[in-house]
Amino acid sequence: MTADWKAASASFVLRHHDAAGQIATHLRHLISSGVWQPGERLPSEAELAAGFSVARGTVREALKNLSAAGMVRSVRGNTGGTFVSLPTVARLTETLSESIRMRQASGPITVSEIDEARLHLERSCVALAADRRTDEDLERMRECIDRSRDLSISKAERLELDTMFHSAVATAARNEILDIAMTAVHIARGFADSTLTEAAFEPEHRLHAIDQHMAILEAIENRAPASAIKALDDHVKFMHSLRIEESPEDA
Known part of the structure; x- marks a missing residue:
């Protein structure tokens, strides 16, 4: 289902103010609407940055926002990346x-x-x-x-x-x-x-x-x-x- 994220983002318009916050909100919407399921890996920072036409640092800040909210977790290593987490009670x-x-x-x-x-x-x-x-x-x-x-x-x-x-x-x-x-x-x-x-x-x-x-x-x-x-x-x-x-x- 990961490949659908670009189609699901077709109507997303990024404004200049607080790009990282807007991207975090949009990614949160994609996750909550089922574009990515718990346990699935999100696209890489580079792919997300290219898709949103922003710097990787902006995407990294957005992902930190989601991590603080318990919606994603980062895993290091060759098989690592950013994965969707199911928020705990x-x-x-x-x-x-x-x-x-x-x-x-x-x-x-x-x-x-x-x-x-x-x-x-x-x-x-x-x-x-x-x-x-x-x-x-x-x-x-x-x-x-x-x-x-x-x-x-x-x-x-x-x-x-x-x-x-x-x-x-x-x-x-x-x-x-x-x-x-x-x-x-x-x-x-x-x-x-x-x-x-x-x-x-x-x-x-x-x-x-x-x-x-x-x-x-x-x-x-x-x-x-x-x-x-x-x-x-x-x-x-x-x-x-x-x-x-x-x-x-x-x-």
């Missing part, structure tokens, strides 16, 4: 969460919007998890809960275990897109948790939140989607009550 999650964090930090996205997205995504996750969970999924959730009950752990460890628990729920839903989106939102929420009041980390409130995690787990274990959604809603409402209210400018 971890890479996609990281990229999405970083984008959400950047927009939240700069203002377009508020903490309330992140929480709203989290609630609607996770309602779907807990309902599906109640139907599709495995014993291994339940064990992952239970381990997070058990570790969280140790009141001597730091605030950072507590928040990390919270993310791990909800990530385990998302994984149990057996829907990769929901898993990526849900985990990314939870990671982004971790950076937004400066809005939690100190009361959220007091033993009484910490243990109550952990008990709510257990209620979610038990509903999923009992394959009761409606109960799982209800337990999640109770948990989100409780955690929201422990947040600092956003100012009108932030909302």
